[in-house]
Amino acid sequence: MALLLRRFSKVMQRNALIKTYSDSGVRLRILPSTSCSYEDPVQIKVSGLTPRQHVEMRSHLKDDKGVVFKAAATYQADGSGEVDLSRHSSLVGSYTGVEPMGLFWSMKPDVPHSKVVKRDGSTPLHVHIEACSGGETLAKETNERHFASHGVRRVPVSDGRIRGTLFIPPGEGPFPGIIDLYTLGGILCEPRAALLASNGFVTLALALYGYQDMPKKIEKLELEYFEEALTFLQKLPQVKKTGVGIVSISKSGELALSMASLLPNVKATAWINGNIANVIFPLHYKDIVFPPLTVSMERITVTPSGVLDIRDALEDPMLKENHASVMPIERASCNFLFVVSEDDRNWNSAYYAEQASNILKAHGKTNYEVVSYPKAGHFLEVPYMPHYPSGIHAAVGQAVAFGGEPKAHADAQVDAWRRVLEFFKKHLDCDNGPFKSLLEPKRQLKDE
Template identity: 40%
Template sequence: MAAITVTPDEPLMDDKLTIVVSGLRRHEAVTLYAVLTNDKKTFASCASYVADGSGTVDLENSSSTQGTYTGVEPMGLFWSMVQSPGQPRGTRITHKHVSLPLDTHISVFPGQVTLDQLFLRQDMEAIAKTTVSRWYKSRSVTRHPIKAGRLRGVLFLPPGEEPAPGVIDLFGMIGGLVEFRAALLASRGFVVLALAYVGYKDLPLPCYLNLSYFQEAVDWLSCHPRVRTGGLGVVGVSKGGEIGHVMARYMPEVKVLVAISAPTYYVFPGIRHPDDKRHERDILHVISIPILLFEAWRGDAKILSILGEDDQSMNIGLHQRLWNTIPADKKANMEMVTYPGAGHLIEPPYTPHYPSSYNNFMDVWLAWGGTPKPHADAQEKSWRRILQFLNTHLQMNSEQKFAPGSKL
């Protein structure tokens, strides 16, 4: 009888899983089908395999012959997911309830079946099924909503009582409060403040962004009894990375900056996406104009800049131009890493690729760029690099370090 085995149990979202299908006939052709539903959004993937001589398909060694990915891809069922039919286009998985897992239902069907066939033929009978529950927030991490002065956000505390490095996590102009990356960082041993700054509760509109708000966040987190003294880290994507550049330049308490797809200039909306003729609203491509270059390197922060070479939301060539203006002695504090084929939304590993999406807060469509396999590789490699960078420059103690694959 066929069975699916997945290890480890209760994995974090950045854990690489071992997925094995056993009990098949020798050299039997089967198709694995994965479905994830979150916040009424459904994504799915599939891959066809041929069992080995012992009737086993092991995703760490077996090669997919067709599906949403091909070749040996242990986590392909997750990163290759695409939207199911019948949904509004341009949706993303943005997990809002990090104290609950994201459940992925995996089924095995006989023969080589395409994703379209799986979508259309709901009466197909699976020969094996299982559910994989993955977590952004470890059960041992605690979540604390924050309303202190003007500050709005959520603080995530790793287990234990000893002080740990503090990190402020910032997203872009998505609006509201986004917690999933902060929860995952806390699950790897950091004290993390997921900081809202626009479109959340009583916070002002974006035209009123004030640097003093972020200074208030730095002061508040620096004084928290669970945060180690000696400085903070900031992790920001897109607009959040841009804000992080300013914080690293003008706030000496910020010792480490990880800027992901962060513009170093003002941007202006551009033209309609050529592949999206069915929408009345424009997908915004960005015309990048170097009006303002933030000189974060003038501070003492260690800076890691993560960029996708196929970013359709900004011109990463300007980053290289900025890099060329930095004095050689200051470049020792900085790393700029670019990933071929990656787009703008470089998220934690095994997240599906979104070439474009609709931004409810801004009421626009945005083109992100990238292609699935290179983008997936970039997300996996950059996440390991981010954790290593934070561990090294925030001087996390060896007993506090939690690499992907470890348990908290």
């Protein structure tokens, strides 16, 4: 009986809320649909307000670790009683000015130094939007944002030593293949891999260590592991046999370069804020050992916010005594895309990209391009992902600065994602077969 009463109470409360929202005459719409791909922008409109009424727009999401991210911005309705985030300016709040997706990229966590964690790329993130005035909610709606589009298959991988998750586009294929490498720690980051599959690439999100039954702590990395992953991907019937792509960020940058330099069948490598030299662990391949760069503790400083700035902590890889740590990218035959954030505080990725370009140029190579974003920070994620300015560094064990100004960083994420897709479409034999149809605008997942 008590359970029935509680359920009845919840129903009555929900109905009361619905009645309150409908009685207000205010309507909040997310266009063109409340369900969309994570990479797609939406238009948020509120109607039924009093002309010139001030309204606070709020957003929040809860990630897979239970951390809540929030943003809020105040708007003034126009003469028709409407607020349209694609036309009207935020007056004050998490951001100001005309920012159609400001409620998404400006969200901040309620737990300091947190980034959005999404373990399963086949399920969406739900961003809840509210229009409030005088402390009351006038209207609300939820934007269901998918990483994997309709028909994309998620397949856990446990093959020999290989651990990760495979995302396969809909259709028979074969499709271009990509290995997605992330950064340190015992997590597997799936959103980018799922989005790549939604754009027509069979993508393997590959774990480095500490994932499932993999060792939690390691003393070295072996390139043979990544070679096995390349072989595994190339043998899949859904994958084209014309060479694979690699996308990397942070620590995985030099791993991507080592794969491109020493392993066969790598055709295109996208390097995002990485290094050109080995760091943290020795990297072994057959009889070759790449020692890690050493760290100069005296070059670590503390920011005004109290977190560490480790940007200049590593020794210069171009010094003669450090050449053994540098990846031999002059041996690579693939195409490179170096994506650089100039306000990267994790390390000097702009300098590393410059040196990589110099090495390739000195060997008569033209198989590279560099894209630079002046005010972006280290973690360039998929479009509209909340900015991650500081976090607990897996190698340092303390909070460090990652840099970036939120608005500039958000713009960089959108542009960098477009360039990465164009890069792989250009260099991974994407002009024929079923992939061509996937280049057309994606159908919305649910109608408005």
